[in-house]
Amino acid sequence: MHDTINDIIDDLSSVIYGKNEQIKLALTCLFSQGHLLIEDLPGMGKTTLSHALASVLGLSYQRVQFTSDLLPSDILGTSIFNATEHSFAFHKGPIFSQVVLADEINRAGPKTQSALLEAMEEKQVSMDGDIYPLPSPFFVIATQNPLHQSGTYPLPESQLDRFMMRVSLGFPSKDAEKKLILGHNNRDYKLLPTRINATELVNIQNEIKKTTLSDPVIDYIIELVTYTRTSGIFSNPLSPRASIALGKAGQAWAYIEGRDFVTPDDIQMIFKYVTAHRLGIDVNNSELYIEQLLNAVTVPL
Amino acid sequence: MTQLKNTKPINLLLSLIYLAVVMALATELSVAFSVLLGFLCVWNLAITLTNKKKPHTILANILAGLCLLFLLYDVGLGDTVTLFVAMLILSSLFKLLQARNKKHYQTIVLLSFFSLSTVYLFSQSLLSTLLVSVLYILNFAALMLIESTHKIKLAVKQSTKMLALALPIAVFLVIFLPKLPAFWQLPGPKLAKTGLSESVNPFDIAKLSRSDELVFRAKFSNTNKPNAPYYWRAIIHDQFDGSTWLVSDFSKQQQRSQIADAPNAPLLSYSIIAEPSSQPWLYGLEQAYSNSENIKATQQGLLIRKRYLNNTINYAVTSANFSADALNISSRNQNLQVDNSALNNVQTRDLAYELYKTTNSDKVFFNKLSTYFLKQGFSYTLTPDPMTSSSAIDEFMFNKKRGFCGHYASAAAMMFRTVGIPARVVSGYLGGELNEQDNYLSIYQYDAHAWVEVYIENEGWQIFDATAVVSPERLTGSLSQIDSLSGEFTNNLNFSLLRFNQIPGFNWLRLNLENLDYTWTNWVLGFDQQKQSSLLKKLFGANQLWKIALFSLLVLISIFLSYFIYLNWPKNTKQNQHVMSHYFLEITTWCDKHGLKAKANITPLHYLSLAANEFPKKAAYFAEFASLYSKIRYKEDYFTSQDKKHGRDLVKLIKTNS
Numbered sequence: 001m002h003d004t005i006n007d008i009i010d011d012l013s014s015v016i017y018g019k020n021e022q023i024k025l026a027l028t029c030l031f032s033q034g035h036l037l038i039e040d041l042p043g044m045g046k047t048t049l050s051h052a053l054a055s056v057l058g059l060s061y062q063r064v065q066f067t068s069d070l071l072p073s074d075i076l077g078t079s080i081f082n083a084t085e086h087s088f089a090f091h092k093g094p095i096f097s098q099v100v101l102a103d104e105i106n107r108a109g110p111k112t113q114s115a116l117l118e119a120m121e122e123k124q125v126s127m128d129g130d131i132y133p134l135p136s137p138f139f140v141i142a143t144q145n146p147l148h149q150s151g152t153y154p155l156p157e158s159q160l161d162r163f164m165m166r167v168s169l170g171f172p173s174k175d176a177e178k179k180l181i182l183g184h185n186n187r188d189y190k191l192l193p194t195r196i197n198a199t200e201l202v203n204i205q206n207e208i209k210k211t212t213l214s215d216p217v218i219d220y221i222i223e224l225v226t227y228t229r230t231s232g233i234f235s236n237p238l239s240p241r242a243s244i245a246l247g248k249a250g251q252a253w254a255y256i257e258g259r260d261f262v263t264p265d266d267i268q269m270i271f272k273y274v275t276a277h278r279l280g281i282d283v284n285n286s287e288l289y290i291e292q293l294l295n296a297v298t299v300p301l
Numbered sequence: 302m303t304q305l306k307n308t309k310p311i312n313l314l315l316s317l318i319y320l321a322v323v324m325a326l327a328t329e330l331s332v333a334f335s336v337l338l339g340f341l342c343v344w345n346l347a348i349t350l351t352n353k354k355k356p357h358t359i360l361a362n363i364l365a366g367l368c369l370l371f372l373l374y375d376v377g378l379g380d381t382v383t384l385f386v387a388m389l390i391l392s393s394l395f396k397l398l399q400a401r402n403k404k405h406y407q408t409i410v411l412l413s414f415f416s417l418s419t420v421y422l423f424s425q426s427l428l429s430t431l432l433v434s435v436l437y438i439l440n441f442a443a444l445m446l447i448e449s450t451h452k453i454k455l456a457v458k459q460s461t462k463m464l465a466l467a468l469p470i471a472v473f474l475v476i477f478l479p480k481l482p483a484f485w486q487l488p489g490p491k492l493a494k495t496g497l498s499e500s501v502n503p504f505d506i507a508k509l510s511r512s513d514e515l516v517f518r519a520k521f522s523n524t525n526k527p528n529a530p531y532y533w534r535a536i537i538h539d540q541f542d543g544s545t546w547l548v549s550d551f552s553k554q555q556q557r558s559q560i561a562d563a564p565n566a567p568l569l570s571y572s573i574i575a576e577p578s579s580q581p582w583l584y585g586l587e588q589a590y591s592n593s594e595n596i597k598a599t600q601q602g603l604l605i606r607k608r609y610l611n612n613t614i615n616y617a618v619t620s621a622n623f624s625a626d627a628l629n630i631s632s633r634n635q636n637l638q639v640d641n642s643a644l645n646n647v648q649t650r651d652l653a654y655e656l657y658k659t660t661n662s663d664k665v666f667f668n669k670l671s672t673y674f675l676k677q678g679f680s681y682t683l684t685p686d687p688m689t690s691s692s693a694i695d696e697f698m699f700n701k702k703r704g705f706c707g708h709y710a711s712a713a714a715m716m717f718r719t720v721g722i723p724a725r726v727v728s729g730y731l732g733g734e735l736n737e738q739d740n741y742l743s744i745y746q747y748d749a750h751a752w753v754e755v756y757i758e759n760e761g762w763q764i765f766d767a768t769a770v771v772s773p774e775r776l777t778g779s780l781s782q783i784d785s786l787s788g789e790f791t792n793n794l795n796f797s798l799l800r801f802n803q804i805p806g807f808n809w810l811r812l813n814l815e816n817l818d819y820t821w822t823n824w825v826l827g828f829d830q831q832k833q834s835s836l837l838k839k840l841f842g843a844n845q846l847w848k849i850a851l852f853s854l855l856v857l858i859s860i861f862l863s864y865f866i867y868l869n870w871p872k873n874t875k876q877n878q879h880v881m882s883h884y885f886l887e888i889t890t891w892c893d894k895h896g897l898k899a900k901a902n903i904t905p906l907h908y909l910s911l912a913a914n915e916f917p918k919k920a921a922y923f924a925e926f927a928s929l930y931s932k933i934r935y936k937e938d939y940f941t942s943q944d945k946k947h948g949r950d951l952v953k954l955i956k957t958n959s
Contacts, residue, residue, distance in 0.1 A: 214935045216935065261937070263904065263935045264905070264906075265904045265907055294902070295901065295902055296902070297902060298902050299904045301878065301881075301905060301934075
């Protein structure tokens, strides 16, 4: 199984150059059944990443471009009157696919944002008193423009909490950018081979739940979380949902690294991505704050 | 419902446990039912080993119903103990066949604690104790496997450790806890497969099937050991119906109503440990008497159980000579009764008259009859020809002249009665195997014997044993030791160590095993109220019960107190640390001393990789320690003593040879 995961990573990095860590983080998020928030400037490869992920993993894919006039029914679907049968029929919206790319989520109004986030949390859509379950696995990749850009509605903290991780692809290295300009060896993400199917993905997700989360590691997570609550530095301390997410993401990261146990190093690795958006730290400042935090907390032996 | 990760080893262990239990109980259940239970165990094993699916619930339930019907048909409602034991094992096995989740397996492990203890209902020997102990270990191991992801070997090791820890507590409780009388008893003792019977009819037996099952052991004090032969009396047959010797209603009634007084001048005192038996008869020499509370001593000098108990009993006996008092009329008549047997066996009757006519003295007739058996070419055999005609005694006395004790006793007693001398057939055991070391006799079923007691005027009852005349070596030892009969004897036995009597090594082994079993029976099974109080007296001095109470109380209080103190002891963080963490700290102090600059609060593995870079000569040790550290601390593998040693060695290697 580990070979397959390496193949997936190789495939993805043949599309997105020099972003190995971000690719692994995206997989971590997907494998631990969380949703991913990518915050970046336009044109950094967010769409390419999400589309490539969907095709490598053999999942159905839909992209929704969020605009300020997007309505909830544009995402969820609407009931349309069928004149011949004299009844309303529900037409499923783009959210009914396994991977949903919600592009520029903070351009839409709060009502639309919360419709999406509610569906993410419940894994179902309720419309006109009927419940329509979303497909499984269900994975939302939302992208967000940096908040200082004009025409954005920032997501409230409570809704940011729903995303397991926030990553930023960042600018490519000079070498990578050179390759991009040359169009060198540039494979179309639509042509990537499908490495696994949905059932295998679910199997991986179940395998990950069995990864050993030992006492010292759990203690470490608790120490870290407690520090955000007691130190007084952070205005939005971490919730238990964040602790759970840290454990799950740690397991998935360890699994991708080919281990069946989590080490504190795994937790340190994913800590920034799981907690920065919950702590209300700006992408650009996160490095500094998180480093301080990690240095302040003793690693249990 | 929680699914288990390691159902395979659990299934394996439980199937093996039940297989062992079924084999241990096979003698108590019918062959067909044992085979059925065995098949269920093997089915479980096969499913486990081949990773097949368990049978569908409906199928298993239907099979269980059918098996239950078979069980009711096979065992019947009469023997409730066996019935319930069989039901318990059957239901546990079917439960195992259907078990899928954690709760099911927990139920089965609980049930098997009962199932494997049922072995004790039928046998309390040392061997079954060992077996049950091993099964307990395995069952605890199964319980451990349910709650953990250990390997079988580790689980067995852990559960052995746990039970070993419980052993001192058990010993303490056995020795010091007051022995209370049983609150309940098993309904009905088990049926003896061999043993004495109230009726003796030797003539229709073609082959005497004998077993090497132990009947009882007798221990003499070192000073007064009587000389052989030992005639262990058990049953007096004083009613003869022409072919069979029975216990007369007269003596049955006497046994019920009259209880003997303690003899005035006992010659011997000894103790007997009797194995469980379905019959009331116990064993003693000559005029035996016992004041043990569970035993009734009759005026005829027999000992009878008052209560049926399905365990060994230990009692002290005193024996005196038979009294020379005159017989009363009714018992005299009873002991002269011949009915029509004399008419059927005319030749024997005439022979008796003829022998008596020339002497007219009881004493002389007694000797003459002995000489007759000696001179007339009689021989002893364990495989006589069956004699079924109504004149069987005639046939034996004049044609066949081959037989075992029953034939001789039967014929002799009839002849005595014919000429008017009171006589009775007594069955019991003769001899026994002497254990020189501990000075006790073991008497086995194959030592069963029948002889005649004759009442001689003014002398009292005398033993007349025609078998002894025909085959005198039978008197001194156990039947197993007679060379001339050894071929016949071993053919009669089922497979047992006794078969290899002639090979010195085997005999040594057999005698030692036997000795071990004696010690077990005497000291563990026979550890009753009396033994307990005498041991306690020895330990604490006589009549100082308060000392014992105080001692027990102090031990209990100190155990609880130390446990309480242990629980509440202020936790020293250093002490609570894992050994591996301790090693890691040792490494960090060493690295600090040797100039490794590392940031505070980096992870152990990160630190080790930094150290490996800093001290490239020792990089391999650091890497090895890192993998060991993550295996123990993060992978949560079991921390074996080998790992501990490995860690310590690595720390040493890192710290030295710089």
